[in-house]
Amino acid sequence: MGDRDRATEEGNEALDPELLYTKEYCIGGGSFGKVYKGVDRRTGHAVAIKIIDIESAEDEVEDIIQEIAILSELQSPYVTKYYGSYAKGAELWIVMEFCSGGSCADLMKPGLIGEDYIAIVIRELLLGLDYLHSDKKLHRDVKGKSRTSCGAHMPSCT
Structure with a gap:
């Protein structure tokens, strides 16, 4: 996804991420939420979708916002790519490059x-x-x- 496309999507909080991405199955989780393997409906490429329940992560919202701000600035082949973030009800979807190699x-x-x-x-x-x-x-x-x-x-x- 090009930087211009990503910037446009990031600015449109009303955009439903389920129109852009298919959530397949859970691949992990942590204190902030769960991570799913997904597919970009436009390209067919695999993505990782971190879904955070904002209501239960109320105390961490500032940390999450800072994480997104930093991720959006990173441009390196050695750092996982950030594709965008979307608000859907009480959920925040953070979409990133899917890394199939595992831990x-x-x-x-x-x-x-x-x-x-x-x-x-x-x-x-x-x-x-x-x-x-x-x-x-x-x-x-x-x-x-x-x-x-x-x-x-x-x-x-x-």
Whole structure:
């Protein structure tokens, strides 16, 4: 999705995200809400949809707004892409790039990971952190559980 399209959609809070995205199944959750694998109806591409119940996350609303503001500024192949956010009733939908590689814990389920692959994962993670730090941003939640791999060949820092 182009930056111009995304900017237009971000400015239209009345736009129903279910007209743009199909929610398929839950892939995770946390204190802010649940994350679903979804599909962009316009392109057919997979997306990740974080759905937050604003009423139950009342105390975290400022943190969520700050997270969206930061995500919307990030432009790096080492950071998960942000596509837009939408209000739907008491829900806030945050749509991001879908990273099909899973977490480091997922990668280890079949067995140990080779040192050569670990080196690639660490290099890509450090490139993502370097990008954030060069822009005076700090990632406050780097952990193996939320670390994901994006694209066909390279992991991405989220």
